[in-house]
Amino acid sequence: MKRIAVLASGRGSNFQSVIDAIRKGTIPAVCERLVTDNPHAPAIARAQKAGIPVSIVPFGTFGSKERFEQELLSVMQGIDPDLFILAGYMRILGSSVVREFSGKIINIHPALLPSFPGLHAQRQTIAYGAKVSGCTVHFVDEGTDTGPIIMQRCVPVREDDDEYTLAARILRKEHRALVEAVRLFCEGKIRIQGRTVKILI
Ligand code: GAR
Numbered sequence: 001m002k003r004i005a006v007l008a009s010g011r012g013s014n015f016q017s018v019i020d021a022i023r024k025g026t027i028p029a030v031c032e033r034l035v036t037d038n039p040h041a042p043a044i045a046r047a048q049k050a051g052i053p054v055s056i057v058p059f060g061t062f063g064s065k066e067r068f069e070q071e072l073l074s075v076m077q078g079i080d081p082d083l084f085i086l087a088g089y090m091r092i093l094g095s096s097v098v099r100e101f102s103g104k105i106i107n108i109h110p111a112l113l114p115s116f117p118g119l120h121a122q123r124q125t126i127a128y129g130a131k132v133s134g135c136t137v138h139f140v141d142e143g144t145d146t147g148p149i150i151m152q153r154c155v156p157v158r159e160d161d162d163e164y165t166l167a168a169r170i171l172r173k174e175h176r177a178l179v180e181a182v183r184l185f186c187e188g189k190i191r192i193q194g195r196t197v198k199i200l201i
Contacts, residue, residue, distance in 0.1 A: 001028055001030055002028065002029040002081075002083060002185070003029065003030055003032050003081040003082050003083075004018075004027075004029045004030070004031050004032065004081050004082060004083045004084070004085060004182070004186070005031065005032050005033040005034070005035060005076075005079045005081045005083075005084050006018060006033070006034050006035070006043075006084070006085045006086075006087050007034075007035045007036070007037075007084060007086050007089040008034060008035075008036055008041060008043040008086075008087045008088045008089055009036060009038045009041055009043075009088055009089050010038065010041050010042065010043065010088050010090065011041075011042050011088065012041065012042055012046045012047075013088075013171065013175065014088055014174055014175060014178050015034065015043050015047075015085075015087045017175035017176075017178060017179055018031065018087065018178065018179060019031065019046065019050045019052070021179040021183070026179060026183055027179060027182050027183045028183075028187065029082075029083075029182070029186045031050070031052050032052070032053070032079060032081055033052065033053050033054070033055055033081075034046075034047035034052055034053070034054045034055070035054075035055045035056075035057065035072070035076065035079075036054065036055075036056055036057070037058065037059045037068075037072075037090075037091055038059075039056050043088070044056070055075050055079075057071050057072050057075055065094070069094035069096060069097065070096075072093075072094075072097060073094075073096050073097050076097060076100070077100070081104075082186070083106065083182070083185055083186070084101060084104060084106075085105075085106055085107075085108075085178070085182060086105065086106065086107040086108070086140065087108060087178065088108075090119070092144055093105070093140060095142050098140055098141060098142050099142075102141075103139060103192055105140040106137055106138065106139055106140065106181060106182070106185070107137070107138055107139075107140050107145070107147070108135060108136070108137050108174050108177070108178045109121060109135065109136045109137075109138065109145050110122055110135050110167060110170045110171070110174060111124070111125055111133055111134070111135070111170075112132070112133060112134045112135075112136060112152055112154065113136040113149060113152075114146070115128075116130075116133075117144050117146070118144055122163040122164075122166045122167040122170060123163040125157065125163075125166060126161060126162060126166060130157055131156070131157050132154055132155070132157060133154070133157050133166060133170060134152055134153050134154040134155050134173060135152065135170050135173050135174040136149055136151070136152045137149075137150045137151045137177050137181040138150055139192060139197070148194075148195050148197045149197060150185075150190060150199075151177050151180060153173040153174075153177045154173075155169045155170055155173055156169075184199060189201070
């Protein structure tokens with residue numbers, strides 16, 4: 001059994017899909033903590049319902065990004081799981097955190113990276129006029145959404161889409177892709193080779 005922890009800032013539907021997959025036995029892991037930077041995140045209620053302890057590190061109370069990062073790092077060190085999952089965590093992780101947990105943090109992003117990194121990926125996709133989009137699960141490195149790609153899933157962009165209809169279509173793929181990637185990680189089937197990720201079968 002692997003030990004995992006989740007960082008989320010908001011709704012937590014990806015977090016919920018991980019909780020559900022653990023409960024069903026699809027992911028061989030125990031989720032030991034939810035960490036959030038947002039005291040009002042609906043993800044907190046999902047954790048409580050599932051009996052998962054929550055650590056709240058509220059960005060606003062720290063006065064500086066450096067002090068926030070220091071506290072976040074110490075909370076993460078206190079958990080020290082096999083894997084951290086960024087599931088709708090809306091801040092860039094500082095380099096101290098990324099270095100400490102290199103190869104042990106994955107993120108889900110609502111676009112086909114390296115296109116449309118950063119915030120509002122679905123809005124960027126619509127504005128650019130792309131015809132295909134999707135989601136990417138990747139390891140986190142010190143860049144913004146630049147780490148080695150574990151898995152991508154595609155969806156069409158339809159003529160009448162706006163960012164919300166597109167986001168909903170992508171989100172359904174996200175839930176499955178994230179569960180699949182976490183399962184593979186927990187089964188020891190993922191190897192990072194430079195910028196490439198190999199899935200062992
Ligand atoms: C998801 O679409 C996730 O890919 C995105 O935020 C949403 C969170 O939804 N993450 C990012 O944009 C990270 N840059 P959720 O809270 O319901 O899982």
